[in-house]
Amino acid sequence: MRNPFLYLVLIFYPLLGLAQTNGGISCAQAKQSSFARNARYMQLAYPGDDKIDIGYYKLNLDISYAQRYLKGEATISFKPKSTISSFFLDLKNTLKVDSIKLGAKKLAFAQETAKVNITLDKSYTENQAVTVDIYYQGSPVASAFGSFTFGSHGAAPIVWSLSEPYGAPDWFPCKDTPADKADSSDVWITMPLGFVSVSNGVLTKKIDNSNGTRTYQWKNRYPIAHYLISISCSNYTEYKNYYKYSATDSMAVTHYIYPENFSSNVRNQLDQTPFMLKLFSDKYGQYPFIKEKYGHEQCGFGGGMEHQTCSSMGSFESSLVAHELAHQWFGDKITCKTWEHIWLNEGFATFSEAIYAEAIGGKTGYQTAINSDMFYAKRAIGSLFVKNISNENEIFGFNRTYAKGSVVLHMLRGIVGEEKFFKILQNYLVSPLAYNSATTEDFQKVAEQTTGLNLDYFFKEWVYGESYPKYTYGWTTAKTADGLSILSLKVTQTKNTTPEYFLMPVDIKIITSQGETITTVFIDKATQDIDIPNIKGDVSQVIFDPENKILKEVTEVQITPTGKEPISELIDWKISPNPTTNEVFVDFTLKQNTVAQITVFDVLGRKIKELPEEKLSADRYTRSIKSNDLVAGNYIVRISFGQYSFAKVLVVR
Numbered sequence: 001m002r003n004p005f006l007y008l009v010l011i012f013y014p015l016l017g018l019a020q021t022n023g024g025i026s027c028a029q030a031k032q033s034s035f036a037r038n039a040r041y042m043q044l045a046y047p048g049d050d051k052i053d054i055g056y057y058k059l060n061l062d063i064s065y066a067q068r069y070l071k072g073e074a075t076i077s078f079k080p081k082s083t084i085s086s087f088f089l090d091l092k093n094t095l096k097v098d099s100i101k102l103g104a105k106k107l108a109f110a111q112e113t114a115k116v117n118i119t120l121d122k123s124y125t126e127n128q129a130v131t132v133d134i135y136y137q138g139s140p141v142a143s144a145f146g147s148f149t150f151g152s153h154g155a156a157p158i159v160w161s162l163s164e165p166y167g168a169p170d171w172f173p174c175k176d177t178p179a180d181k182a183d184s185s186d187v188w189i190t191m192p193l194g195f196v197s198v199s200n201g202v203l204t205k206k207i208d209n210s211n212g213t214r215t216y217q218w219k220n221r222y223p224i225a226h227y228l229i230s231i232s233c234s235n236y237t238e239y240k241n242y243y244k245y246s247a248t249d250s251m252a253v254t255h256y257i258y259p260e261n262f263s264s265n266v267r268n269q270l271d272q273t274p275f276m277l278k279l280f281s282d283k284y285g286q287y288p289f290i291k292e293k294y295g296h297e298q299c300g301f302g303g304g305m306e307h308q309t310c311s312s313m314g315s316f317e318s319s320l321v322a323h324e325l326a327h328q329w330f331g332d333k334i335t336c337k338t339w340e341h342i343w344l345n346e347g348f349a350t351f352s353e354a355i356y357a358e359a360i361g362g363k364t365g366y367q368t369a370i371n372s373d374m375f376y377a378k379r380a381i382g383s384l385f386v387k388n389i390s391n392e393n394e395i396f397g398f399n400r401t402y403a404k405g406s407v408v409l410h411m412l413r414g415i416v417g418e419e420k421f422f423k424i425l426q427n428y429l430v431s432p433l434a435y436n437s438a439t440t441e442d443f444q445k446v447a448e449q450t451t452g453l454n455l456d457y458f459f460k461e462w463v464y465g466e467s468y469p470k471y472t473y474g475w476t477t478a479k480t481a482d483g484l485s486i487l488s489l490k491v492t493q494t495k496n497t498t499p500e501y502f503l504m505p506v507d508i509k510i511i512t513s514q515g516e517t518i519t520t521v522f523i524d525k526a527t528q529d530i531d532i533p534n535i536k537g538d539v540s541q542v543i544f545d546p547e548n549k550i551l552k553e554v555t556e557v558q559i560t561p562t563g564k565e566p567i568s569e570l571i572d573w574k575i576s577p578n579p580t581t582n583e584v585f586v587d588f589t590l591k592q593n594t595v596a597q598i599t600v601f602d603v604l605g606r607k608i609k610e611l612p613e614e615k616l617s618a619d620r621y622t623r624s625i626k627s628n629d630l631v632a633g634n635y636i637v638r639i640s641f642g643q644y645s646f647a648k649v650l651v652v653r
Helices: 004-012 023-037 264-270 273-284 318-326 343-377 398-416 418-428 440-451 456-462
Strands: 052-064 069-080 084-090 095-102 108-111 115-124 130-138 148-153 156-161 184-192 196-198 202-208 213-220 232-234 237-244 250-257 294-298 311-313 470-479 485-493 504-512 515-523 527-535 539-544 553-556 571-576 583-590 594-602 607-610 614-616 620-626 633-641 644-652
Touching: 069 084, 095 108, 095 115, 115 130, 196 213, 232 294, 237 264, 237 273, 250 264, 250 273, 264 318, 273 294, 273 318, 273 343, 273 418, 294 318, 311 318, 318 343, 343 398, 343 440, 398 418, 398 440, 398 456, 418 440, 440 456, 470 539, 485 504, 485 515, 485 539, 504 527, 515 527, 515 633, 515 644, 539 553, 571 633, 571 644, 583 594, 583 633, 594 620
Parallel strands: 052 184, 250 294, 294 311, 470 553, 527 644
Antiparallel strands: 052 069, 069 130, 084 115, 095 130, 108 115, 148 156, 156 232, 184 213, 196 232, 202 213, 237 250, 470 485, 485 527, 504 515, 504 539, 571 583, 583 620, 594 607, 594 614, 594 633, 633 644
């Protein structure tokens, strides 16, 4: 369900590249709209019983659409984390537990508002396998985003589930936390013959019963988070594609569509799925559930939900299909450990929409998608890390969780480069995080191990910080004796709250009468003066972040030349020779007594060399820096004192 305001935004901003359909918007708005109607059912028992480690769920469900009634048998296997004689499972008391068994033994239990306290027949020690059967029944009351819904499409009935984030206990007993995945699951669904019943994994058996019902037995043998277990039952038309992932192997891509909606247009949309499977497999690693299936089941809401191996969909526009498919890697294979880190699911899936746009529309298609995400990300309130997970509107706010999450990945791509960025994603998706759960810190660790970079500044300011930098820049030039130009760049940024000032490497494009070049400077202060030497030709234009790698606002201002550029009221300095091979000399005249420090950074802001801090008087000084141990490339030499810093680009050959 789309928010009307966002729909109008998409209409009235075509010139900004925002008119494309955004799958993340559909996903977020459908979830938020449903939550607004059902907030009173919000689950507060998070994160489930931490004394047990779930191993297996089997749901045997007998569903009466006519009576809006569910009879269930849940088989749950787990291991204690320490010696226990009791435990609890999350289950809403709208469903009545009839009995609980461990083998042939009946167990004592007490049912509360949102959980069932269970007394075991004896004490069980750490890692001892325990399996219980819970028999329950009742009329599920849908909460959150429609956790368990009896609905209709046209004149046909439909039953569907959507448990994210707190809705699973509305229809089956579970440990309600995304951190504890079951190793496998089974879902058996019995309904009247007219229903096609769909769930996770592969269909192992279909049984026609003597009472006019049919049982579908679905088996999933991959680890699965409880909220990704799903059912969808209606008079579906089945439509298949195949994803050929090797010369001799293929996987079924199975779609379950309302008969009245099964048009040539829908088929054309669905036919894009195998292409997306190959695209994301090439970028991220093989589709995570290749031994089972992928596909879609049409449901009665406006967005989509990434149920493992079979996404539930309200429609099939390409961006939404790409979004939910990408979740099979980011959200299903690796699940956010807590809802505070939901951007690891939604931000990654939204960014994948841009990857799909890039695949079909090139660089322009990618940038259009990212520009759209940036438009909304600038309206994000609070940190990307969600501090209030008691409110689903906070968890699934599009501006923050989806759009800003996507832009953070775009910025990381810009910092580390194309090859290393996708290597980060591929390494993140392998052991020990594969088929497990993760936090932001887990992803950061993989990014740093893959690149060799210290990215702590990046994650602190963009995941745990708020807002975005607002830059102003201006420039002047001066000629050297050998006819080359020196560009004097002055950059200021508005003071923020957290962080006060953003630290980011920024590309600067310099256009001259003899061509153009791009250099990178590291901006981390309120005001910075940076000299860029050895420019051939007369400078006609300077573009700040020309490829739009950074979420920002930027304003260019005119600086009046003085005839003696570069110039400062506080320091007069130069570095030579520049370019250099073995050694560079820093000559400077201080115009006040101060404590000064000279530091060399690479273009990513890593400190490479640092001379001891010195207390100096207003006078002229020369300091030398060895450069023969530096890799060829650009570096930044900075003199800092008090609140001021001045920098020059040093070229090492």
